[in-house]
Amino acid sequence: QKEVEQDPGPLSVPEGAIVSLNCTYSNSAFQYFMWYRQYSRKGPELLMYTYSSGNKEDGRFTAQVDKSSKYISLFIRDSQPSDSATYLCAMKSGGSYIPTFGRGTSLIVHP
Amino acid sequence: EAGVVQSPRYKIIEKKQPVAFWCNPISGHNTLYWYLQNLGQGPELLIRYENEEAVDDSQLPKDRFSAERLKGVDSTLKIQPAELGDSAVYLCASSLSPGGHTEAFFGQGTRLTVV
Numbered sequence: 001q002k003e004v005e006q007d008p009g010p011l012s013v014p015e016g017a018i019v020s021l022n023c024t025y026s027n028s029a030f031q032y033f034m035w036y037r038q039y040s041r042k043g044p045e046l047l048m049y050t051y052s053s054g055n056k057e058d059g060r061f062t063a064q065v066d067k068s069s070k071y072i073s074l075f076i077r078d079s080q081p082s083d084s085a086t087y088l089c090a091m092k093s094g095g096s097y098i099p100t101f102g103r104g105t106s107l108i109v110h111p
Numbered sequence: 112e113a114g115v116v117q118s119p120r121y122k123i124i125e126k127k128q129p130v131a132f133w134c135n136p137i138s139g140h141n142t143l144y145w146y147l148q149n150l151g152q153g154p155e156l157l158i159r160y161e162n163e164e165a166v167d168d169s170q171l172p173k174d175r176f177s178a179e180r181l182k183g184v185d186s187t188l189k190i191q192p193a194e195l196g197d198s199a200v201y202l203c204a205s206s207l208s209p210g211g212h213t214e215a216f217f218g219q220g221t222r223l224t225v226v
């Protein structure tokens with residue numbers, strides 16, 4: 001079993017929908033949680049960075065961490081075709097410099 | 112300000128041939144990373160540099176892969192000889208420092224195809 005599990009999708013939604021992307025993990029030492037967006041043939045770019053359990057909001061994006069369940073989520077409100085990309089979760093422990101990435105979920109938002 | 116610059120963007124080589132990738136990090140970033148990303152997978156670390164020093168290279172297949180970061184700025188990653196299984200995207204990233212709160216910025220990657 002991988003340390004970080006993420007459904008690869010693809011997830012196809014109509015424009016304007018609320019999108020929920022999720023990851024589960026097994027390493028209870030993970031303290032830092034990140035979401036990256038990766039467009040086709042581009043490098044990943046950091047979207048959200050959270051440290052503790054709870055919610056963090058940034059515009060249309062909300063990151064949610066539930067450490068008790070070892071479960072993190074990224075919600076996208078009012079999704080747009082420009083949100084079509086692969087979303088990678090990543091996490092690391094306090095003593096590690098290197099995040100462990102999920103395999104990414106492919107999101108398609110159709111007009 | 113320019114982001115992380117990688118070249119070439121694409122490379123096709125025959126197996127057993129050598130290949131090299133180049134990375135120019137964001138100015139002032141002391142930490143540089145090389146990642147491997149296979150199709151449908153997340154990035155996996157190959158090597159991390161703090162200035163000129165390789166401080167985390169446990170995942171680098173040292174029989175065929177080598178890397179250097181002269182003067183603590185640009186870096187090159189080399190494969191010799193390349194194998195079919197090396198076909199992947201090689202990503203370079205940089206950050207100000209390696210700490211848990213600093214963001215790593217990725218380049219666009221070099222897509223390698225070994226035929």
